[in-house]
Amino acid sequence: MTETSPLLEVKNLSKRFPGVLALNNVSFDLRAGEVHSLVGENGAGKSTLLSCINGLQKPSEGQIYLSGQKTEFNNPVDAIRERLSMVHQELVLCPNLTVAENIFLGREPKRRGGLKDVVRLENDARKLLDRLRVPIDPSRKLGLLSLNEQQIVEICRALAADPKVIVFDEPSASLNDDQVTHLLQIIHDLKAQGLGIIYVSHRLKEVLDISDRITVLRDGQIVATETAENLNERRLVSLMVGRESKPGESTYSHRDLGEVVLDAQQIGNQQFQDISFSLHKGEILGIAGLLGCQREAVIRALFGAQKIDSGKLVIHGREQRFRSPHDAIENGVALMAADRKQDGLVLSMTVEDNISLPILDRIRSFGFLRRRSLTEVTREMIELLAIKVSGFAQKISQLSGGNQQKVVIGKWIARKSDIIIAEDPTRGVDVGAKFEIWRAIQSLADEGRSVILLTTELEEMMMVCDRIVVMARGRITGSFQRDEFSAEAIAHRFFV
């Protein structure tokens, strides 16, 4: 194993987080002049593996070898120094600086006395841009470039460190088809120049196109590493999804749906286009999709936090144009944001205070709070949702994640919102609490409220939803009734 030792080799890597095994005994290798792709569902462990390779996180067990040499990175800067660069999914650039300054940030050519060498800076940048064959002016401000061009600048920055390995973490998530073609061309060139490339993407077609080998991750384990020729989309999806999961578990109970309460008619803005669906009274509707499918933007638009430029949004039979979340809330639309600590709760306040926040204007007379109604509402919610608290005056910050989430749900029930948009309500809660949250959401629907649900895990969505709409790249690509649910069929629509 002297001359043939791979550029990068990961051996028996495991990463443990409290209560979770994010990576389980993963081995992976990359040769020079090879594109090796990583695919897997959200939460399969791709990001964790990349952060371990890149030095952002430390593996719990296992080793990483670079050109046969054992290495340990303490941070991404170490990795860059050892000639391993990463192109991030989100652009990590300074919009106020020029293209050249961004590319060489932290590695600027200097003249004596720490002076800038603008001429050399721009020439070096131009050389790199030429290498990728893109006509971007190095002296332009980065903020003036299109997303695609910024992505290319990001790639140049990775190249500026003269890496042997480049990791692309979903570089195509925000690009359109032409731009993706261009990106793939660039990667192809880099590969021809002898670099090793790790490519992570949700778009299976381009993965199959560009890769030499593909590794499939599921639940933190590697399920397959195969050459791209031996794989096709169908096989990849079934490897990623794994078992056929069984819908109809425990929490679901059949309900009769009522009239349409929310009707989106071809709504669109810069991030999504032509979104149409209707939500019935008592229905739980899931919106499934991978990172970058813009479902988050859609629900924010329904909640008035983003503008809708085209199409019609009809709520309770009346066309609505929400100008702010306040308008949406007035019309009975509630959003439970994924980041409950940041967007959903005031951590330093009590359970009672939090539940009553959205209804303060209803339980006051002449500007004074009616304490008794406050207590009543709180008791009602605590009983309805089985929230475990030591008292109404307990601080929210002392509750477990699951109970905090229930308080968020309780807040909007108390407000009598009848369209509740729940974004990843089980994020960061343990298994037992998950079950209770699903029950709570189920009971919302039983009471005749309608729920739009986003979760990271498709399986969870299939457990509770009446219907699932699938989105990809800002468009709806499929719709499934409960009796048609199949993880594989739904996952296929992710990649349209």
Add this chain to the structure above:
Amino acid sequence: MSMAPLIQTDVGTVQRSSAHMLLRDPLLWLIIAVVVIGALTSPYYLTPLNIANTLRNTAAIGLLSLGMTSVLLTGRIDLSVAATMVFSVIVGVVVTVEIGALLGERWLVRGNSFAGPPGLVIMITILTGITVGVLNGIGVAYLKVASFIMTLVTLTALRGLNYILTNGHPYYLRGSTFDWIGDSVYFGVPTGFLIFISTLLVLLFFVTRTVAGGRFYAIGGNEVATLYTGIKTNRYVVLAFGISGACSALAGVVLTSRLKSVDAPLGSGYELTAIAIAVIGGVSLAGGVGSPLRAMLASVLFAATLNLLGIWGVSTWYQNLTIGLALIIAVGISSIRRRIIEQ
């Protein structure tokens, strides 16, 4: 095609465009407009004495806004500039007097007048300013205190210390150096203004020509990105506050040399004026955008306008109202412009 001519044309465009941009700068035209209006409405506005006075008034407030600019560029704010300005001079005087006492000299004479060596006072003043700035910077960068809080605390503490150190009485400053800084005029330009312009040139050179200065913009533009490239961002934040402290101290020297005295409550509210000037000069409160040069233009505009209002007999209260309104409008315009650029 060879590379050499390509490079030359590049440099040429850069230079031409910066001169071009200065001419197109609305601030310059606003200054000209104010001067023209002043000349038309008052026979005194363009007298050498009034011009010198206006420039003198520009100097101190302009120096404060230069320091403010360097901090704002990194996406922070420094509310302590005015308090630091006064504090530095007071420390300069008090410490010099103590040194004098050690040497057996009485440098504080009858009527609280300081009669020691001004050079020593100025040196200690500047060192004090830098120290205060660096401490602010350490609090903000390493202890992760929000700069707003950190410098507000510094402001309050220093204002208190100022009274303690002066016992509530002003110190009067005597000495030829103070007279030179405060009163002398070269070709119609007062020394204080020359100090301001020299500082501007140094700062301008630093932020536009050195790699280290470029980091201020990077940090203000995207701190995480800057950190990820391996740049030790904290050091640059401390440096920015240090520069702000130094500028404050210089402002203190210029201002007190003119007044020939230093008093604890001197310059109250100047921090807001400094912010106003920086923002009017196009420095973004969000960080990463702005130029000391335009901050200088803004301070000239500001002083010229206030001077004109004074000549017209508008009372100080209305002048303060004007400062407030100008700040609101400037912040409004800059945030609208940013939104337009983002779209």
